Amino acid sequence: MNGSAGPAADRYIVRLAAEVASKSNRTRRRFQKRLGANLEDALRSAGVRGEVRDRWSRLFVTLSVKNALDSLAQTQDTADRATGDRATGDRATSNADHAMRAAARVFGLSSFSRVDAEIDADLDEIVRVGHDLYRGAVRGRRYAVSARRIGRHPFSSRDICVDLGAALNPYGTVDLTTPEITVSVEVRDQRAVLFSGRSEGPGGLPLGVQGRAVCLISGGFDSAVAAWLLLKRGVALDYVFCNLAGPAFERSVIEVTRVLADRWSYGDRPRMHVVDFGQAVKELQDRVTPRYWQVVLKRLMYRAAQRVAAQIGADAVVTGESLGQVSSQTLRNLRAIESVAERPVLRPLVGFDKEEIIRIAQRIGTAALSARVKEYCAILEGKPVTAAKVLAVDREEAPLDPALVGRAVDARRVLHLRGLADDDLRRDYLWVDAPPDGARLIDCRPPQQDDGWRHPRARRVLPRDFPDLAATLDRDARYVLFCDNGVQSGQFANLLQAVGYEAYALRKGTKAVRSGRRLDWAGGTA
Secondary structure, eight states, X not given: OOOOOSOOTTEEEEEEOHHHHTSOHXXXXXXXXXXXXXXXXXXXXXXXXXXXXXXXXXEEEEEOHHHHHHHHHTTOOHHHHTTOHHHHHHHHHHHHHHHHHHHTTSTTEEEEEEOOEEEXXXXXXXXXXXXXXXXXXXXXXXXXXXXXXXXXXXXXXXXXXXXXXXXXXXXXXXXXXXXXXXXXXXXXXXXXXXXXXXEEOOOSOOTTTTOEEEEEOOSXXXXXXXXXXXXXXXXXXXXXXEESXXXXXXXXXXXXXXXXXXXXXXXOOOEEEEEEOHHHHHHHHHHSOGGGHHHHHHHHHHHHHHHHHHHHTOXXXXXXXOTTSSGGGSHHHHHHHHTTOSSOXXXXXXXXXXXXXXXXXXXXXOHHHHTTSOOOSOOOOSOOOSSOOHHHHHHHHTTSOTTHHHHHHHTOEEEEGGGOOHHHHHHHHSEESSOBTTOEEEEOOOGGGOOSOOOTTEEEOOGGGHHHHHTTXXXXXXXXXXXXXXHHHHHHHXXXXXXXXXXXXXXXXXXXXXXXXXXXXXXXXX
């Protein structure tokens, strides 16, 4: 059977990460099976169905062109359709490439290439098709030919390189050291595939092959990068978030964690366990010597993560701690904190400095979101202990209710991160029923809603002036916005939350502030 000599935009050749390929046969089979399943999940998440075939040293991905065209048809207007089949085919190719860009975030994958042609394993045919495909690409450029062969054939890999290289020689210059383009041929039994160029993958181990852990997540640079490094080592993660500061803080942490879930957790369905730590912080500040607040708070967070890990069957706890970065992360303090751990505590960032951490955060897509997250864990402004002893911290923690953390963990909310939508975040974290104590009010009613009434504590801001106002607000303050119907205030509060402010919109608008009701931050009206 003759193969197509034209472009095969819906087929890709995928290379395994070196660590996967170097495992024993039994372990490698298990890892590759998981890698294939994770790869298929990535394709589905990108909206394209794909078949993944495991050929031991390579994975071959075939994407459904019909599926690509169907997804395009949902958004393609009449003018687009009138451009004809060629434009539609180009869009299908683009959609397939988009799906494979998602696949490039699958751990255990080293690189992949789009297959330009799949043909019979015949040397003359390889040379003819290779000449027709790549003569334009190598014209005036330095090029090389690479060949790899599995099976028995009447020609060698070197024969492919020499003959195809000679066929392309009139158009470019052979350069085996620093080529601008490499034409590749892989022959497997009776078939040959031709491709050029490659896209890099993240390497590492397939997600899930090393079990599950829980990660203490704060939304900052460190915990997000620590989580990513464990995902890269094949550890599936759930996330434990100890909320110290209310709904807007929670939303900002969720947005960071969703990047890890949606972009880097193919093959898994991670959850976020939201533990209300408001009561824990209150009791800590009432009963613990201030200089020990930070260390005891970290201990309580460890206890919360350990309890969640026990309940879901996770094997370890992951933290973003980096040795010496802050006062609670000195070697002696870490020893005092970790003394309460019943499961291993993994600290992948222990030897990293902040600049290294931020560079990784930029690479994985969490940096901009993490930069907006406020620091709430630093609950002490004075001088904290930096060389705590285990027995001393035991004494400081002893007055606290031993069931305090357990009750908070058992009352936690569990969010399925990959099922969350932007609308969910706006609905659940944007609105309040009445202004909480201490909030600064912003009256953002448009002119057509202005009846002359003013709230004595509200700042009047016309919608057209809002962009200039946003850059001048106090990031340590809490803001509540209102208009008559909630449309304008909801939009502006959402924008403020998106850039790191603690801002909310009144659900009932102007009526809520005119009624004079007050909302306690713990919930309910007074």
